[in-house]
Amino acid sequence: MFTKIKFIYKIYIKIKIMYICTKNVEMHSVSENKKNKLKLAGKELFWKYGIRRVSVEEICSAAGVSRMTFYKYFPNKTQLAISILEDIFQHSLMEYRNVMDSKGSFDSKIGAIIKLKITFSKDLSTEFLQELYASGNEELIRFVRKWTEKTMEMVRLDFEEARKKGEIRHNIQTDILLYLVNHLTALVSDEKFAAFYQHPSEMIKDLTEYFFYGIMPRQKHR
16 A cells, blocks of 8 residues: 555656646746847847837837836846847857858858848948947947957958968958958948948948959959
8 A cells, every 4th residue: 555655656746847847948938938029129129229219118018028027137228239139140150150161252252241241231220330339338349349359350260261262362461451341340330421321231231342342343353
C-alpha cells in the first residue's frame, strides 16, 4: 500500500513540475510579446518623428500596454530606442557580412550594400537621423560610437583585402577612406544638406554612391 502511494505521489510531483514549467513558458511568451509590441511601436514612432518628439504615453498607446509595463522593460525611451537599434544594427551587420563574404566582384558587392542602406533608411525621418548622429544625448552618443567603431574596423579590413586583390586602387590608404566615410556620415546631421532631399533614403543613397563611384558614370568604373 505504501509503495503504491509513493508511486502515485511521484507521478503527481512530475505532473506538477510539468505544469509549472508550462506556465513559466507561457508567462515568458506573454512577457516577450509585450516587450516586442513596445519595440515595434517605438520603432514606428521614432522612425517617423524622432525620439525627442515621441512620449512614453504615445508609445504605450500605440503598443496597447500600460506605462507600468513600459517601465518594467525599459527605464526610459532612450533605452527603448537603443534596444531597437541594437537589433537592427546586429541584423544589418550580418547582412553586410553575408554580402562581403559572397562570390562576385567588389563592384557588385558595393551595389548590394547600397541597396541594404536604402532598405534600412526607407522609413526613417530626417529628425530621427539627425538625432542619431547629433542628439546631445550621451547614452545615444556612446551607443552610436560603439557601433561605428565596430563597423569601421570591419569595413577597414574589407577595404584592405579589396586593395590587396586589386579590386580598388592599390595606392589608396584605407585609413583615409575611413576618415572620408566618417565625414560623409556627419553630413547626415547637417540640416542644410538634408534640405536638398525629400527623404533620407535618397540622401544616404547619394552619399554612398558619391563615395564609391564619384561623379563619373557607373560604367566607367566597371
